[in-house]
Amino acid sequence: MDKSPPETINTEARRASHGAVTLADVATLARVAPITVSRALNSPDSVSETLRSRIRTAVDQLGYVPNRMAGALASAKTKVIPVIVPSLSNVVFIEVIEGVQETLTAHGYQLLLGTTDYNLEREAELVSALLGWAPPGVMIAGLRHLPRTNTILKNAGLPVVEMMEYGARCIDMNVGLSHVRAGMEMAEHLLSRGYRKIGFVGTRLRDDYRARQRYDGMHRRLLESKIASDMLFDYPGGGSQQLGWNALGDILKSNPELDALFFASDEMAVGAILRAQREGIAIPGRIAIAGFNGLPVSTLVTPSLTTIISPRKLMGHTAAEMLLARIAGGSPAARRVNVGLELAAREST
C-alpha cells in the first residue's frame, strides 16, 4: 500500500487539510447528499435499505473514518472524558483508572489521561487545557484543589466527580473513602493489640495529603487513648518497596523504642517485611508492621500483612457510572458515595 495520503483529492484545496477521506467523498461516490451518509452512519434506521448498502460500500471502499472533531464541534457532543490523577506510579490510581476505563468503554466513551505529579498548579493548568476539549464531564482525584480550579470546574457547568477520598464538600459529585477514619481504625487496632509507641511512615506527605489524613486520624485516636504516642516519618522519593526497606533499617536504629510502624502503603510495608526477613528481625515480635490498600501481596508475605482494604476498582466503576448518569441527563443514585474500608488484622501485628 502507498503510505502517502491520497493527495489527488485535495490538490486544489487552499487550506491545510488532513488529506483524509471525508463524508463528502463518500457521498459523491455513493451518489447521495452528505447528510444522508451522516444518517446512514449515526441512525441507520432512518435511511432506506438501498441507500444504506450503497453508502456502506462506499465507506468500505474509501476506508472512511469519520472526523470526530468535526462531529463533536457540530453536535456539541463528545465522548472523551478527562481523568486526572496525581501519578501512575501508585497502583491505587491505576486500579481506579481501570475501573473507570471499563465502565466508560462499555458505554462508548474514551479516556483522556492527565497526571499532575501531586502539583496543584499543574492540576489547574491541566483542567483548563482539558476543558478545551469540551468534554461532557470530568473525573478528578481528590477533594483539594486550588480555588482557581474549583471556580473553573464550577463555572464549566459540567458533571464532575471527585474520587479517592470522601468528604463533606465537593464540587459536584464525590466517591471515595475517609482517610481520617482509616487512620483511626488502624490506631484502634494497634492499641487493642498492645502497641504503644507507633511510627507513621510516608513519603511526600506535604503533597500526599490523603496519607497525612490517615496519620491525623491515627494521631487523634492515640492522643485520645492517653496510653500511646506516635512519631511521623516523611521520606523523600516515591512510595516504593525500596523505601519501606530503607525506612525499616533507619527507624530501628534511630528510634528503637517504637513497637509498631504504620506505613502509608502496602508497597512500603511489604518492603519493610522483606528487609526484616533478610535480616532476621522478628515481626511482630521486635516491631509490628501495618499497611494500607489491601493489595493481593499483603496476604502472601510472611508474616501476612495487617492492612486496610479499599475497594479501588469499585470506586472507579461507581465514579464512572455516576458521571454517565448525569451526562445522560438523569441524576445518579447519590451525589456522594462513601465506598468504605475494611481493616484486615493479620500476622504482622
Add this chain to the structure above:
Amino acid sequence: MDKSPPETINTEARRASHGAVTLADVATLARVAPITVSRALNSPDSVSETLRSRIRTAVDQLGYVPNRMAGALASAKTKVIPVIVPSLSNVVFIEVIEGVQETLTAHGYQLLLGTTDYNLEREAELVSALLGWAPPGVMIAGLRHLPRTNTILKNAGLPVVEMMEYGARCIDMNVGLSHVRAGMEMAEHLLSRGYRKIGFVGTRLRDDYRARQRYDGMHRRLLESKIASDMLFDYPGGGSQQLGWNALGDILKSNPELDALFFASDEMAVGAILRAQREGIAIPGRIAIAGFNGLPVSTLVTPSLTTIISPRKLMGHTAAEMLLARIAGGSPAARRVNVGLELAAREST
C-alpha cells in the same frame, strides 16, 4: 458562583452549543476582530502591546478557554496522541506509559489512552476510533496486529511507533527488545548453573505472544543443548503474585522432577518465592526460580530473584521522542531501536 452556563449569551441560537465563552465573545469585549484574539493567544508577538493587554483582560474577565476541537479542525493540527496497550494490570505497560507521558507532556502533547485487553479485534476498532481524532501520530504496543489494523495505520500516512518488542518488520517505527533473545539468555543462564528440567510458567499465553516468544527462545536453546528439556505451563487468570503462589504448589506436586521455573513475569516469580518462604521450600535448593522485567522487588525478596531487566521507561521516552521527531517533520535518529536487556543472576538460581 452560578453553576449553569451563561445561557443569556445564546438565547437566540438555533443550534446546540456548548454554552461556553467563545473567541467572538472575547473579541467583542476587547473591541477587536476575532482573528486578533486568536493571534494574541497563539503568536502574541504579532499583536501590539495595547491590544494584547486589552485582550488578556477580556480573556481573564470572561474565563475564556479556547475550544481545541474548533482549533484542531481549522488548523488540521492536534496535540493529542493515542497510546494503545493491552492492559493496565501489568506494571510493564504502566511504566512505558509513564515514560511516554513524561515526554509528551514536556512537549505540550496529551495522551489518549486505549486498552485492548489483548484482543486484536478490539485493537482494530480502537485504532479506527482513535484515528477519528485526526491525531498527529499513534503509539501502539506490539508488532502483531490484524491485517486490517496494519492497512488502516499504513494508509493513514502518519508516524506510528510500535513499542515493547523489537523485530524486523514494523509499520513505521519500532522501539523494543527481543523476547526470543531474552528466553535464550535465560536458558543459557539456567544451563550454566546446572539446571536440566525447566518449566516455563505464564498466563494467557495465546494472547500474550511476547511471553510465548520468551518461551520459544528458551525452548530453542535448551533443545540445542541436548542436555536439558522443558515444559510449558499456561495458567488462566492474570499474571499476579497469587498466580505464581498457586503455580509453585501445583507444579511441585504434578512435576516434582523439575529443577527450575522461569516465570513470565517478576510478579509471578515473587509470588512463587513468597509461597516457598511460607512453606519452607528451599530456593534454589529444591527448585530454582527466575523472572522477567527486573522490578525493584526482585532485589528485595529472599532469595533475591534472578531476572531479566528491561528498560521500560527508556522505551517510553525513546518511543515518544521518535514520534515527536517525525511529527516535527524531521526524521528520528533511527527508525528501529533495540533497547536491549540485561540478565541479573541472583540468589534464586
Add this chain to the structure above:
DNA sequence: CTGAAAGCGCTTACAG
C-alpha cells in the same frame, strides 16, 4: 500590526 472572508468536516433544523 489588523481585519473581512472563506473554509475545516461534520450535524442541526427546516423543508419536502
Add this chain to the structure above:
DNA sequence: CTGAAAGCGCTTACAG
C-alpha cells in the same frame, strides 16, 4: 425517507 442551507468555533490565506 432525502436534501439544501446554515452553523459549530476556530485558523488560513489574502489584503491593507
